Amino acid sequence: MLNASIITIGDELLIGQTIDTNSAFIAQELNRIGIWVRRRVAVGDVYKDIWEALDEERKQSSLIIITGGLGPTADDITKPLLCNYFGGKMVTDPGVLEHVKYLFEKIYRRPGPILERNLRQADVPDVCTVLHNARGSAPGMWFEAEDNRVFISLPGVPHEMKGLIQDQVIPRLLTRFPLPAIVHRTAFTAGMGESMIAERLVDFEASLPPHIKLAYLPSYGMVRLRLTSQGPDRETVENELLPFFDQLKTFIQDVLVTDTDEGLEIVVGSILKGKGKTVATAESCTGGYIAHLITSIPGSSAYYQGSVISYANQIKEKVLDVPHETLLAHGAVSEETVIAMAQNARKLLGTDYALATSGIMGPDGGSEEKPVGTVWIAVAGAEHTATLLLNLRFDRMRNIAQTAAQALNFLRKFILAHE
Numbered sequence: 001m002l003n004a005s006i007i008t009i010g011d012e013l014l015i016g017q018t019i020d021t022n023s024a025f026i027a028q029e030l031n032r033i034g035i036w037v038r039r040r041v042a043v044g045d046v047y048k049d050i051w052e053a054l055d056e057e058r059k060q061s062s063l064i065i066i067t068g069g070l071g072p073t074a075d076d077i078t079k080p081l082l083c084n085y086f087g088g089k090m091v092t093d094p095g096v097l098e099h100v101k102y103l104f105e106k107i108y109r110r111p112g113p114i115l116e117r118n119l120r121q122a123d124v125p126d127v128c129t130v131l132h133n134a135r136g137s138a139p140g141m142w143f144e145a146e147d148n149r150v151f152i153s154l155p156g157v158p159h160e161m162k163g164l165i166q167d168q169v170i171p172r173l174l175t176r177f178p179l180p181a182i183v184h185r186t187a188f189t190a191g192m193g194e195s196m197i198a199e200r201l202v203d204f205e206a207s208l209p210p211h212i213k214l215a216y217l218p219s220y221g222m223v224r225l226r227l228t229s230q231g232p233d234r235e236t237v238e239n240e241l242l243p244f245f246d247q248l249k250t251f252i253q254d255v256l257v258t259d260t261d262e263g264l265e266i267v268v269g270s271i272l273k274g275k276g277k278t279v280a281t282a283e284s285c286t287g288g289y290i291a292h293l294i295t296s297i298p299g300s301s302a303y304y305q306g307s308v309i310s311y312a313n314q315i316k317e318k319v320l321d322v323p324h325e326t327l328l329a330h331g332a333v334s335e336e337t338v339i340a341m342a343q344n345a346r347k348l349l350g351t352d353y354a355l356a357t358s359g360i361m362g363p364d365g366g367s368e369e370k371p372v373g374t375v376w377i378a379v380a381g382a383e384h385t386a387t388l389l390l391n392l393r394f395d396r397m398r399n400i401a402q403t404a405a406q407a408l409n410f411l412r413k414f415i416l417a418h419e
Contacts, residue, residue: 001230002177003038004030005057009068009078010156011044022067022161029165034179034230035063045075054085058149063173068156070138072117079124079141082153086143088127093139096130097122100137128153131168136160140168150176181234185245186261187225189252190409194218197225200251212244220398220405224261225252257409264408265293271415272303277352279411281307282320282345284332285359285375290404305349310341320344333358335376335387342380354380355411359390361399373399377407379414386414 006026012018020042027037038061043049050069057064069078083090100121104114121137124130131140136155143151152169154161173179189197194216198205205214211231217224227245231237249259258267272279281290291307294300308319313332316322322340330336338356346354359375366372373392378385388410392399 001180002035002063003061004035004063004065005039005041005061006037007050007053007057007064007066008040008042008156009045009050009066010042011075013042013068014044021158022156025158025162026065026067026165029170030063030065030173031182033170033174034182035173035177036182045069045077047077047081050078050081051085054151058145058147058151062149063177064149064151065169066151066153067161070153070155072115072121072137078153082128082141082143082151083125086125086127086145086151088125090123091126092122093124093130094122095132096124096139099132103137131164133160133164134167135163140164142172180230180232181237182228182230183234183237183241184261185227185241185259187245187249187252187259188222188257188261188267189225189255190222190257190264192223192252192255194223197223197252197255201225201248204248204251208244212241214248220402222257222264222405222409226261257412263293264405264412265297268408268412268415269294269297269300269303271412272353273299275415275419277415277419278303278305278350279353279355280305280345280349280351282341282354282356283307283309284311284316284341284357285361286357286400286403286407287311289400290355290357290407293404293408305351308345308348316341320348331370333360333370333374333376335378335389338376338378338387339380339385342378343385346380346382352381353411353415355407356380357403357407359392359399359403361396361403363396375399375403375406377403377410379411381414381418384414384418386410 006023008020008023013020023040030037041053043053069076100118104110124139124141128141128143131142133139136157138155141153154164212227212229215226217226227241229237229241249256283290288307288309294304310316310320313327317324320341321344322337326336326340338358341356342354345356356378360366360370360372362372375390375392377388390406392402
């Protein structure tokens, strides 16, 4: 097993101004080809801290991937530091220089001459292999250390980093190292907590060979169960892992959503598409978040018609025809209101199903009768309507995400029950 470390550089990561999504993407891509990420480290734009991180991670891993600090400003110190670290000198790479000029003259088309600081993006250590960055001006750099460690420096801009990983880094790693196969199989469950599922699986988990690991990944009322194994080739590992995965599914059949690692929006979309049905949403407290999840899937136009974001009561009345008397008697956050929202959205948008939400996301707006976290969900079909009451306890953003997940799962179960 080849171990890797990921070092992300930037003060903005340490103060929480920017969320580190680079590490997650890199880890996924490395794991896919059989490289195990042993450590992830974040350091600020401090020369000494970056140098010490390099020293420490080369003790832990054979592959060290660094992102960030390659821009044209004074706080971008990664490139000169790496030049010193590997005992090189800075030189101008003709290919990178030509690419930088092309970007600024033909793509960006900014007025005036190219700044000297932008042209200096073509300066690289003479001890590295330059990795072409087709999406930006900062090249990637590949260093081979005397102790057989490989260091790879990439831009911190996610779009550029992803292009370099996929187009340059992964192909080179596949030829540079003999890599094992790492295989995952994931089951996605809903309706049962992590601890109760673990209780069911005590004997199964104890029966697994030492090289097959079971991981529990809870999120928003759902639990993913991932079996992982590794070996010399993918086919052998998959053939060994599959019977254990089939056995796992028999223990969780009543709460199993899907036996592939995909989100509820994909699962629901596949069901709708397979049955030739359509859905619309009427969202109040989730403010269009469910619509966002559904439409993030390519091809969702085949089954998703649209949404009414009826955040204000007047929109509930004027657009969705929720009776004024219903809102007066029961309030916006009520079973009666979401039933009317779902039934009327289905008629308004001409769909087979409609999903509606109304609730109090917080941090204020609650009452003794309806505290923060009270949410009503409704699903309406041509002949049936069903409702679900949630009593959440999280902050605003997590309440919204939790509601969306629960609503999509409720829609999934409704369709399966009535089709």
